Amino acid sequence: MSRRVVLIINPASANGKTGQEWPELVAEAQRLGLRVEERLTEAPGHATELAREASMAGADVVVAVGGDGTVHEVVNGLVGAGGTPFGDAALGVIARGTGRDFIRSHDIPTKAKDALQAIADGPIRRIDVGEVISTGDPEGGRRFANASSAGVTGAIAKRANGMSKRMGGTPTFLLAAFQGFRGYTNTPIHIELDGRPIDVTASCVVCAIGHSLGGGIKVAHGARPDDGLLDMVLVGDVGAKDLALNIHRLYTGTLGEHPEITHLKGLNVTVSGNTPLQIEADGELAGTTPATFRCLPGALHLVTAS
Missing domain, CATH: 3.40.50.10330 (Probable inorganic polyphosphate/atp-NAD kinase; domain 1)
Known part of the structure; x- marks a missing residue:
């Protein structure tokens, strides 16, 4: 049939x-x-x-x-x-x-x-599938297929969504990223990864199911979409200059070699701080912190080629 x-x-x-x-x-x-x-x-x-x-x-x-x-x-x-x-x-x-x-x-x-x-x-x-429950999200909580993040990446997504995509996804995202980093001030963030506290000044925290975002940036190199865990990537106190110097790392899977990058795995991630951080989910704006991200293991059936 x-x-x-x-x-x-x-x-x-x-x-x-x-x-x-x-x-x-x-x-x-x-x-x-x-x-x-x-x-x-x-x-x-x-x-x-x-x-x-x-x-x-x-x-x-x-x-x-x-x-x-x-x-x-x-x-x-x-x-x-x-x-x-x-x-x-x-x-x-x-x-x-x-x-x-x-x-x-x-x-x-x-x-x-x-x-x-x-x-x-x-x-x-x-x-x-991932799930994010955040502050002020009109959906009151949503699932994400690929990745969700808080911080400068949310500001970048807001910029990118308002730009023409005629020059392609990767160039559009890079331009939005440079503009976003230049106008962004990194702030102290409190994270709990499966109950483990992490306090750091950072530009963003990414919770990923897939391995790339922003038109091919391998932010969570090696991530498996069926391991039952989120890949949490914490991008520390970096700015536009760091982005320019490390563009080659974005697309080669070597981003994790940068000293300000921390890549961990877990089931539940909470993010908060003194300043509300913009959240995006699969590139869509999704409220602000405080927020909770979690993995929903095996929640989606997907048709693939092999």
Whole structure:
């Protein structure tokens, strides 16, 4: 029996090209024998609603057709608070955004036709999902598929979200990063990792499921999305000059060799301090600290290529 697939399509992704090209994706899915339906998003948060409805209605695979933000919304439609599933659908991804950090951490093809082939007959495996509960998040708590962070990375995400992505995800993020670091003051942060206190002046703390963010920055090199743990990466008292001197480390997996980088693993992370820190989750703004991050082991089914 062919899989019943619902495509959750963000027509604004790929700088609007998806809005023109999605009928070709539907036709290709039908050619592969999939029982396919499509749903187009109309506003922020709509993909979450559509994904939840599709899964609860019996879809085998709910496919995020868009960028990492669309993946983020669809995951929140499939997995609720504490890892509660909404239906039994697995997640599929056809990457149409600029960052593509989620697919970098999984065996998901970059080309749409290859991704559809995997959705048609690829294996389904369980992966972890993160959860962040923060102050002032309008969602009151959300799941993240790839990474969530607090500090300068939240400020960078805010800048990047307001910039054109026409020059690509990596250049856009780097420009936003330099601008963000130049205007940011590192502050004392109190962290508890599974009850272990850590007090440090830092620029940010990243809690990751996948290994990259910001269009390919290998912030948590070696992270495994199915080990049941968060990879916590603490970036210490660094600034724009440090970023410029260490750009080569960002994309080679050697960031952890910098003396101001601490990479630890754990199940639960709490972050607080005297100054509220901006939080992002999969690049989406998600309130401020105080906040709690935790891993939800095996909470999501994912279709991969192998």
